[in-house]
Amino acid sequence: MSEGAGEFGRRLRRGRETAGYSLADLAKRIHFSKGHVSKVENGLARPSRDFAEACDAVLGAAGALSELARVAAPSPGGGISGLPMATPHFTGRHGELVLIGTALAQATATGCSVLTGMAGVGKTALAVRAAWNAEQDFPDGCLFFDLHGAEVSSAEALDRVLRTLGVPGADIPPDQDGRANLYRDRLRGKRMLLVFDNVRSTEQVAPLLPAEPRCRVIITSRNRLNALDDAAHVPIAELSTAESVELFRSVVGERQRMPTEDEPVAEVVACCGGLPLAVRIAAARFRSSPTWTFEEFASRLAGEAARLNALDDGERSVAxxxxxxxxxxxxxxxxxxxxxxxxxxxxxxxxxxxxxxxxxxxxxxxxxxxxxxxxxxxxxxxxxxxxxxxxxxxxxxxxxxxxPSADRDTAVRRLLTLALSRARACDELLAPQRFRPTPVPGVEPLSAEEGFPEWDTALSWLDLEWPNLVAMCRMAAARGEHERCWRLAFLLRDFFFRTKLWDPWIETHRHAAASARAIGDTTAVAMTVNNLGMAYADRGDLGLARDHYQQALALFREAGDDNGTTSALSNLAWVNLYLGEHEAALRDMKVALESYRRTGSARNAAITLRGIALTEVELGAFTDALRHAERAHEDFRGSDLDLAMSLNCVAWVHFRADRHAEAAAHYEQAAELGERGRSPFEVARAKTGLGNLAAVAGRPEEAADLWAQATRLHNGLNPVTVGEAAARRRLQG
Structure with a gap:
């Protein structure tokens, strides 16, 4: 290595240390690997022009390092340097550069780094930057070849490489094997770096991999090239928001029309999805359109319908x-x-x-x-x-x-049919005693292999899948699949009640009500509106709940549905309880209880008994309230959630009757069952009750801790509908 390279390294180290940068800090700022910076500082690698200019800019060396690099440059006659120009707007990728640099530098490296990622993610720019970083380590040359996906065969690529290595055309064998043998021979004893861009497959690039252990290869591909077992695979992901903002600002260059804050720029680059190609195109379009304000440009890009068209600058296109x-x-x-x-x-x-x-x-x-x-x-x-x-x-x-349009419609119907089958199987496990309408014709039950072995598995599936099921309700309504829309919403109700996902509950049932009306199914409209009222009541919107229950009551009566009429009447009674109209609530709940018992609706009867107990507490009839609450608990079978709710009810009766030891014991049991039944809401209610007991007993620190636990579990306990939350509010002052 020349004395010029040694002097450059010493000067670089002094500048870095004066600036207070570690090797890693400087490497990150100039987009070269830490190992390469270390080699340059120790005189083991020559600085390239790009390297020197980047160091000048970061360290403020006013061109001194670039001049030293010129002195350190090797004399003409070295290896071929065919690398394309590295972009001055290169952003981020520090971790990837370190991985590639390490693979290129290690004596035991496999010899091949494969950069894979989606179109537009910046694989080529990264490969070129990594190659320039390592150029000085390959004295026999650095070559770049674009294989254009499938457009260039292995034989054609070998022909191009051999000609670049100086082999006369007349000496190049006509067959691929002959060319590959000559290629490997020409690289024997050399230290070269070859970049193969836009590789389609392992089969295409395999003959281009040199046998010489001192040669290295960088490959970029839109495909994973899994068959290159010995290669170092480097997946290339999208840029972060901060990196995308930096790239956008770098390409635009001129700052006059750019916002000083990063937030509006972040909103623009969010439309580009972290793809460097999209960010560059967007920045180039804004830079070349001087009449646009930044706000106008952001508005153009924000519209999804025309976004792909907007990401086209006439020469480059994301699409x-x-x-x-x-x-x-x-x-x-x-x-x-x-x-x-x-x-x-x-x-x-x-x-x-x-x-x-x-x-x-x-x-x-x-x-x-x-x-x-x-x-x-x-x-x-x-x-x-x-x-x-x-x-x-x-x-x-x-x-x-x-x-074809018909194939699309059939595919959507298959998707919705699957959603209905799986949602029904889940609902049957989560609420086995609940009434469910007969399935849509063609919607078959799941087989044993397709179904869910237990309620816990079903609940886990719904925890993952519910956003998709909500979107499917929306899609079914929009595409006129009204029968599937309202039935899917109906089957999701108990899950939404359990998880207190009120917004999706309301959204799905609004779509479902419109769909039921569209097909003229009065009973379906009534059931859906009734369930929608439950969502509003559970959330504490009692006015809306009452309106929907009254609509449902009228519709059930119109349809001659006695069970539905009882359900709507019972639900209205619960609203009266929450509104403080206790005598009316008790009257209607007793009517509903008799109807449920007459029709054998055991679970609904137990729920109504719980409501009667809560109403009697408000009326001061604690003996009757305890009897009804305990009977409700006895009548529930199989559901940990129902049992937890009934135990919380029993505990609440004891609390209001000043039987604190009994209240604490029941709250503890309710918390345990709530955890087992995966109901943070009921556990939070029990913890709130225990906190209330601690506060009444004069243990404020214990109360504060229990209340904090409850808030962490579920911050949605409404004092209007949850007695424990109302008591906590009073105790906290």
Whole structure:
């Protein structure tokens, strides 16, 4: 190494230490690996022009380091340097650069680094930057070849590489094996770095991998190239919001029209989904349109319908980049890719993908893996798959349009049928005694293999899947699948009651009510409106709850549905309880109780007994209240949630009757059952009750701790509907 390189390293170290940077700090700021910075400082690697200029800028060396780099540069006659220019707007990727730099520098490295990721994620820019970082370590040359996906065969690529290495065309063998042998021979004893960009498959690139252990290869691909077992695989993800903002500002350059704050810029780059290509195009369009204000540009980009069109600057296009990946898919994968765009949720379960495609789950998983290998979807934990937002837009606009309309409708119907079957199976486990309408014709029960072995498994599935099921209700209503819409909402009610997910409960039932009206099913409208009233009551919106219960009561009477009439009457009685109209509440609950007992509705009777007990507490009839609360507890069977609710009711009666020891014992049991039944709400209610008891007993620290536990478990205990929450408010002053 020349004396100039040694002097550069000494000067660099002094500047870095004066600035207070560690090796890692400087490496991150100049976008080179820590190992390369260390080599340059110790005179073991020559500084490139880009390296020197970056150090000048970060350390404020006013060009001194660039001049030293010029002196340290090797004399003409070295290896070929064919790397393309590195972009001056390169942003982020410090961790990836370290991984690649380490793989290139290690003597025991496999010799090959594979950078994979979706179209537009910046694989090529990263490969070029990593190659420039390591250029000085490869004195025999650094070469770059774009294989253009499938457009360049292995034989054609070998021909290009051999000519670049100085082999006359007449000496290049006509067959691929002959070219590969000559290629390996020409690299024997050399230390070269080769970058192969846009590789389609392992088969395409395998003949281009040198046998010389001192040579290194960087590969970029939209496919995972899983068969390159010995390679160092570096997955390339999207940029963070902060990195995207930095890139956008760097490309725009001119600051006059740019906001000084990062927040509005972050909103713009969020539309780009962290894809460097999209960020660059957006920034270039804004920079080249001087009449736009930043707010006008942000508004143009925010509209999803035209976003892909907005991300096209005339020379580069996000949609065109995706199209290359899509067009390379076989027909079966193209069809699945388009059908997946029909799924209304963000996370797509393998079972749902199978339903959309009309194939078995095993076949769907195989196809989904192939789409993920092509970086057109992303695998998620728990057997789910996800689109990047911009890829979903592309799939909707370009791939779905290739699927015939009739096939799309059939796929949606299969998806909704699956959702109904699974939701019904879950509801039967969570609320086995609940009334359920007969299934839609064609919606078959799940087989033993497809179903859920126990209620806990069903609840876990709903915890994951409910956002998708809400979106399916919305989709069913919009597509005129009204029967499926209202029935799916009906089957979700008990889950939403258990989890206190009031907003999705209300949204699904609003869609369901409109769908039931659209098909003229009065009973379905009544049941849906009644359930909607329950959501409002549970949330504490008593005026809205009363309005919906009264509508449901009139509709049930119109339909001649005696059970429904009793249900609406009972629900109105609960509203009267919460509103303080205790005599009316007690009267109507007793009427409902007689009706439930007459029709054999044991669970509804027990729930009504609990309501009677709570009403009697407010009337001061503690003996009757305790008798009814304990009877309600005795009548519940099988559901830990129902048992926890009844024990909390018994505990509340004891608390109000000043029997504190009995209240504490029942609250403890209720908390245990609530935990077992996975009901944070009932556990929080029990903890609140125990905190109230501690406060009354003069133990304020214990009370505060129990109340804090309750708040952490569920911050939605409403003093209007939960007696323990009202008591806590009074005790806290």
């Amino acid at each position: 065109a980049a995706f199209a290359l990946s899509y067009q390379r898919l076989p027909e079966q994968l193209r069809r699945l890719f388009g059908l997946l765009a029909l799924h209304p949720g963000r996370d797509i379960a393998t079972h749902s993908a199978a339903a959309l495609a009309g194939v078995g789950v095993g076949e769907a998983e195989r196809l989904l893996d192939q789409l993920a290998d092509a970086h057109l979807i992303m695998p998620r934990p728990g057997g789910y798959w996800q689109f990047h937002d911009l890829v979903r837009m592309f799939a909707t606009e370009h791939a779905l349009s290739e699927v």
